[in-house]
Amino acid sequence: MKIAIPKQVNRIEILIVALSLVVGIYCLLAILSGQFLVLLAPQIISLSITLLVAVNLAAATMIFTHSLIHYSQVKSLRSLTLILMAFDLAITCIMFLITHPSNDLWSLFVDRNRNRSIAILWGFILVAGSIGPSFFGDTEATPRTQIASIIWGIILLPSLAFWFLLSPEPVIISTYAAGVLTPAFWIVIAAFGAIMIASFLRYIQEWLKNRNQVILASTCATVFWQFALWLVPIISIFESNSPFQYAEIIWVSSLTTGFVLIAFAMLSAAIIEPRKQLEDMVVKQTKEIMNSKNESEFYLNMWTHKMGNLLQGLVIYLDLLSIAEERGNESQDNRRAAKEIAREATLLNTQVTKLSEVKDTLGSDSHPISLADAISRAMDLSSELLNPDAVRINSKVSSDTRVIAGEMLDVAILCLLSFFARLRESLHITISSDCKDSIAFVYVDGIGNEVPVEIRKFLEDFVIPDTPSLELDLYVARTIMEHLGGTINYQRLHESSTNRFTLELEKVT
Numbered sequence: 461m462k463i464a465i466p467k468q469v470n471r472i473e474i475l476i477v478a479l480s481l482v483v484g485i486y487c488l489l490a491i492l493s494g495q496f497l498v499l500l501a502p503q504i505i506s507l508s509i510t511l512l513v514a515v516n517l518a519a520a521t522m523i524f525t526h527s528l529i530h531y532s533q534v535k536s537l538r539s540l541t542l543i544l545m546a547f548d549l550a551i552t553c554i555m556f557l558i559t560h561p562s563n564d565l566w567s568l569f570v571d572r573n574r575n576r577s578i579a580i581l582w583g584f585i586l587v588a589g590s591i592g593p594s595f596f597g598d599t600e601a602t603p604r605t606q607i608a609s610i611i612w613g614i615i616l617l618p619s620l621a622f623w624f625l626l627s628p629e630p631v632i633i634s635t636y637a638a639g640v641l642t643p644a645f646w647i648v649i650a651a652f653g654a655i656m657i658a659s660f661l662r663y664i665q666e667w668l669k670n671r672n673q674v675i676l677a678s679t680c681a682t683v684f685w686q687f688a689l690w691l692v693p694i695i696s697i698f699e700s701n702s703p704f705q706y707a708e709i710i711w712v713s714s715l716t717t718g719f720v721l722i723a724f725a726m727l728s729a730a731i732i733e734p735r736k737q738l739e740d741m742v743v744k745q746t747k748e749i750m751n752s753k754n755e756s757e758f759y760l761n762m763w764t765h766k767m768g769n770l771l772q773g774l775v776i777y778l779d780l781l782s783i784a785e786e787r788g789n790e791s792q793d794n795r796r797a798a799k800e801i802a803r804e805a806t807l808l809n810t811q812v813t814k815l816s817e818v819k820d821t822l823g824s825d826s827h828p829i830s831l832a833d834a835i836s837r838a839m840d841l842s843s844e845l846l847n848p849d850a851v852r853i854n855s856k857v858s859s860d861t862r863v864i865a866g867e868m869l870d871v872a873i874l875c876l877l878s879f880f881a882r883l884r885e886s887l888h889i890t891i892s893s894d895c896k897d898s899i900a901f902v903y904v905d906g907i908g909n910e911v912p913v914e915i916r917k918f919l920e921d922f923v924i925p926d927t928p929s930l931e932l933d934l935y936v937a938r939t940i941m942e943h944l945g946g947t948i949n950y951q952r953l954h955e956s957s958t959n960r961f962t963l964e965l966e967k968v969t
Contacts, residue, residue: 472673472728480680483717487710496707505704506562512712513557520546522723537601541592544613548585551618555625561703573630580632583652586685590659656686677725681718688714826944828968832860835891838873851881856892862968863900868940875937876961880906902963910952919950
């Protein structure tokens with residue numbers, strides 16, 4: 461199975477890995493140097509175990525609270541398992557503390573075998589807390605799994621814990637008198653170890669896929685729990701497994717580190733990550749506002765420039781008509797020019813109206829339409845709004861195709877025709893269509909000089925140019941196509957010196 465390596469690691473993940481490495485290296489050095497076999501005073505062991513149990517209880521509280529909130533939102537089996545694991549962990553930690561031989565001065569439940577029975581029960585909790593989240597993940601907790609989990613985590617495990625605590629005789633004997641592990645305990649260690657390894661591999665696979673810091677913390681936790689599991693037979697091989705060895709602190713510390721890592725990851729997910737997401741959202745929205753502001757300013761400047769030219773031209777031709785009338789001269793050319801300005805003003809009004817409709821519409825109104833009908837309507841509009849003496853339009857649409865678009869598609873095509881007409885180079889424009897798989901293509905071709913770089917960037921990336929070099933035609937066409945869920949691309953056909961605009965739309969299958 462090929463798994464993609466994550467491209468970047470955030471600071472929380474780095475901190476989790478760094479903390480794991482520091483604690484892990486220290487534990488390994490204590491084992492390799494033989495320091496773990498050093499006998500300590502019972503008071504030091506008692507104080508250390510008490511502090512570690514307090515840390516475990518704090519971590520269990522954090523895990524329980526975070527998982528409960530997450531479970532109230534998403535009924536996942538992972539959250540339910542972590543809730544029950546934290547609940548059982550709190551119970552067994554307290555029982556482990558009051559049964560530990562270092563606390564014989566104040567506890568009535570102190571007993572070495574009883575303490576080891578509680579430790580074995582602790583192992584059952586770790587196994588259940590590992591195999592559930594790693595193998596079932598975000599699977600929805602069904603009523604059957606909820607009942608089974610509650611029976612296991614709230615009824616069975618706590619009942620076993622109180623049985624192990626209150627039983628006058630040890631329920632489970634893990635070692636013989638000489639400190640040698642029993643065969644049954646070896647089987648338990650082997651089974652728990654296999655499950656931990658399988659959980660570790662599943663966690664690694666899920667983290668590489670989803671990049672979740674809680675999953676990474678759980679992955680590191682299984683390593684520490686695996687270390688604590690195999691530390692027990694290592695101790696029994698060298699010594700009589702005395703409860704006052706430094707190894708006792710290392711063993712409990714390994715278990716505690718796993719829970720602390722998970723709690724820390726959950727804490728960062730609940731506090732640090734939402735703050736970072738809020739900052740990213742503010743940056744994103746600020747960027748969108750600035751883009752909208754720049755777009756509005758560009759649109760206003762372009763519209764003002766265009767309308768000013770039209771009004772100035774119209775005034776000039778009105779003056780010429782007035783002078784020609786006073787002198788009794790023919791004014792046919794002036795009338796024709798004024799009529800062309802009127803057409804252009806009408807086209808501008810149509811474009812502005814459609815652009816306003818696009819901006820006011822939040823969602824897309826795309827629906828199946830006939831592509832041939834849209835092209836036909838665009839050609840009809842062009843005959844009314846474009847100068848018939850300046851452009852000739854030829855349609856090569858052989859078959860009718862239905863596309864997902866809207867009534868504004870004909871205006872987008874009209875805008876491309878208008879763009880070519882303004883160049884006054886493309887006297888002949890060709891409209892054709894083609895289909896490939898589920899995409900329909902509309903080609904609008906016109907011979908002329910290559911369009912400026914600013915226009916190509918605008919069509920490719922919607923980059924608003926700093927200068928008003930972009931005509932309103934392409935701006936409206938690009939905006940309408942984006943609104944309809946399609947795209948518009950530019951291509952230069954060098955052999956025929958042709959500019960080609962391609963509209964891509966989803967074909968109705």
